[in-house]
Amino acid sequence: MYPDRFEYHRAESVEGAVDLLQENPDAELVAGGHSLLPTMKSGLASPEALVDISAVDDLTGIDHDGDGTRVGAMTPYAAIADDDRLWDGVTVVAEAASRIGDRQVRNRGTIGGNIAHADPASDLPGAVLAADATVHVRGPDGERTVASEDFFQGMYATAAGDDEVVTAVDLPPARRRATRSSASPPG
Numbered sequence: 001m002y003p004d005r006f007e008y009h010r011a012e013s014v015e016g017a018v019d020l021l022q023e024n025p026d027a028e029l030v031a032g033g034h035s036l037l038p039t040m041k042s043g044l045a046s047p048e049a050l051v052d053i054s055a056v057d058d059l060t061g062i063d064h065d066g067d068g069t070r071v072g073a074m075t076p077y078a079a080i081a082d083d084d085r086l087w088d089g090v091t092v093v094a095e096a097a098s099r100i101g102d103r104q105v106r107n108r109g110t111i112g113g114n115i116a117h118a119d120p121a122s123d124l125p126g127a128v129l130a131a132d133a134t135v136h137v138r139g140p141d142g143e144r145t146v147a148s149e150d151f152f153q154g155m156y157a158t159a160a161g162d163d164e165v166v167t168a169v170d171l172p173p174a175r176r177r178a179t180r181s182s183a184s185p186p187g
């Protein structure tokens with residue numbers, strides 16, 4: 001099935017993407033397109049416009065430092081699954097990414113798209129929650145951070161607004177998470 005007609009805009013920057021979302025109130029961001037495009041083809045979604053963020057270089061990459069790891073929203077699962085330091089430090093996210101779909105899906109699907117879509121059947125929301133991650137979101141009023149436990153608000157619902165872009169996910173070092181969980185044992 002073909003999707004309904006839509007306008008296509010390619011953002012060059014995060015600020016540009018936010019501007020395009022504001023100028024096109026019925027627009028949807030498209031990242032890897034592996035959830036959005038099937039939904040459009042099946043007729044379940046018919047946005048009037050798409051804002052493609054795949055060319056925004058700032059959104060892709062994995063940075064490690066003493067405070068943990070920052071994963072850009074457009075980083076594909078394959079890059080996460082190939083990162084040895086993530087396997088050492090935040091195994092739950094690396095392993096979850098390595099098991100998503102097939103190689104084709106892992107080369108295109110993104111961590112930002114996966115968590116922004118918030119499909120209850122998806123692998124990364126649970127892994128990001130288990131990792132005690134923080135989500136960075138940029139909108140017309142600038143950037144804000146949201147704890148992962150507050151980011152996911154239900155099926156296909158998140159704390160990100162319609163005119164906001166998820167820009168990155170911060171993953172704290174495993175030792176800090178271990179200290180937290182041992183401080184509040186279950187029961």
Ligand SMILES: Cc1cc2nc3c(=O)[nH]c(=O)nc-3n(C[C@H](O)[C@H](O)[C@H](O)COP(=O)(O)OP(=O)(O)OC[C@H]3O[C@@H](n4cnc5c(N)ncnc54)[C@H](O)[C@@H]3O)c2cc1C
Pocket residue numbers: 028029030031032033034035036037038053073074099100101102105108109110111112113114116117119121122123124160164165166167
């Ligand atoms: C054959 C197949 C197998 C799959 N298997 C699995 C699997 O095993 N496990 C799994 O978890 N998933 C699976 N998926 C889904 C896949 O992981 C998707 O890639 C993912 O759900 C969405 O990521 P995306 O980058 O493709 O986002 P898109 O499809 O581009 O976007 C999804 C939604 O998120 C929004 N969005 C995207 N990026 C951002 C952003 N940075 N900020 C704000 N909103 C944003 C879009 O507007 C859209 O509403 C599969 C998909 C296919 C086609």
